[in-house]
Amino acid sequence: MNRPRRNRKSESIRAMVRETNVSLSSLIYPLFVFEGKGDRIPIASMPGIFRWSQEEVINEVEACVNLGIHSFVLFPVFPESAKDKLASKSFAEDNFYLHLISKLKSLFPHITLMSDVAMDPYSSDGHDGLVIEGKILNDETLPILGNMAVAQAQAGIDIVGPSDMMDGRVEFIREALDDNGFTDVSIMSYTAKYASACYGPFREALDSAPRSGDKKTYQMDPANRMEALRELELDLMEGADMVMVKPATLYLDIISDIKMHSNVPVAAYNVSGEYAMVKAAAEKGWLDGNRMMNEMLLSITRAGADIILTYFAKEFALQEKNK
Numbered sequence: 001m002n003r004p005r006r007n008r009k010s011e012s013i014r015a016m017v018r019e020t021n022v023s024l025s026s027l028i029y030p031l032f033v034f035e036g037k038g039d040r041i042p043i044a045s046m047p048g049i050f051r052w053s054q055e056e057v058i059n060e061v062e063a064c065v066n067l068g069i070h071s072f073v074l075f076p077v078f079p080e081s082a083k084d085k086l087a088s089k090s091f092a093e094d095n096f097y098l099h100l101i102s103k104l105k106s107l108f109p110h111i112t113l114m115s116d117v118a119m120d121p122y123s124s125d126g127h128d129g130l131v132i133e134g135k136i137l138n139d140e141t142l143p144i145l146g147n148m149a150v151a152q153a154q155a156g157i158d159i160v161g162p163s164d165m166m167d168g169r170v171e172f173i174r175e176a177l178d179d180n181g182f183t184d185v186s187i188m189s190y191t192a193k194y195a196s197a198c199y200g201p202f203r204e205a206l207d208s209a210p211r212s213g214d215k216k217t218y219q220m221d222p223a224n225r226m227e228a229l230r231e232l233e234l235d236l237m238e239g240a241d242m243v244m245v246k247p248a249t250l251y252l253d254i255i256s257d258i259k260m261h262s263n264v265p266v267a268a269y270n271v272s273g274e275y276a277m278v279k280a281a282a283e284k285g286w287l288d289g290n291r292m293m294n295e296m297l298l299s300i301t302r303a304g305a306d307i308i309l310t311y312f313a314k315e316f317a318l319q320e321k322n323k
């Protein structure tokens with residue numbers, strides 16, 4: 001009799017025939033940072049995740065490096081007073097975030113640092129694009145993104161992640177980087193980024209929720225699958241070095257589609273809401289949080305993601321270390 005169970009009879013056989021493994025070197029750990037001194041500030045809806053002061057985050061990066069995490073995506077938090085319609089702070093001389101990128105790269109030259117390129121943390125409208133008379137303008141946003149990307153490149157960023165879903169931004173940013181001599185800075189495009197309810201905790205962490213309206217005129221409709229391939233085609237043509245699907249777990253079909261059609265590495269962003277769901281249920285004792293984490297990261301990898309941006313990175317690294 002044909003018995004598939006034979007391949008499951010012991011942990012060593014299961015490990016031998018395992019088709020998918022999550023690797024720590026493929027994880028990118030998001031870190032929220034703010035200007036000034038002071039302690040880390042917990043984020044209520046994301047247990048275990050903090051806003052780090054620009055001083056404290058150095059120790060945190062060191063701790064992560066010692067655990068084997070070598071890639072980070074940084075998100076700056078700004079007070080309302082630093083925001084304006086044009087997101088001017090994003091490329092200003094006195095932007096602490098740009099200085100922090102340089103500092104981290106000089107202290108830890110071998111790590112990979114990624115940064116979002118989008119207006120929302122700097123925008124008084126809380127949108128990813130320039131808002132004029134209630135409209136989010138596309139082409140007028142591009143030069144702002146170009147300036148932001150070049151400023152981050154000057155600071156020493158390794159990868160920029162256009163996360164705003166404006167049309168034509170990958171090409172615009174590539175040209176801006178190249179024209180300024182930053183031919184080595186990579187672009188990981190947020191290729192298929194959906195207008196999802198899963199970003200709530202992140203917007204709380206950054207205090208970056210839209211002041212009016214929603215993001216549905218630029219982020220994708222969760223109902224659409226074919227459209228992700230159109231976005232992929234454009235991003236590849238425009239010069240993206242890596243492409244991303246976001247969120248991850250509710251969009252495994254999209255990850256799988258994109259993996260089939262992409263000739264560059266595929267990333268998935270396991271977003272704040274996905275993390276919050278697991279943590280909330282685990283806190284209530286309704287789910288086993290650790291097993292959920294592993295199953296989530298495994299399913300994202302199995303669907304085809306080569307890279308995962310995840311708030312679980314540190315917990316996963318700790319687990320691997322204690323194995």
Ligand code: PBG
Binds near residue numbers: 118120201270
């Ligand atoms: C900003 C940005 C968002 C996230 C990453 N970059 C929020 C948004 O688009 O509203 C979400 C990440 C998360 O929820 O973990 N453009």
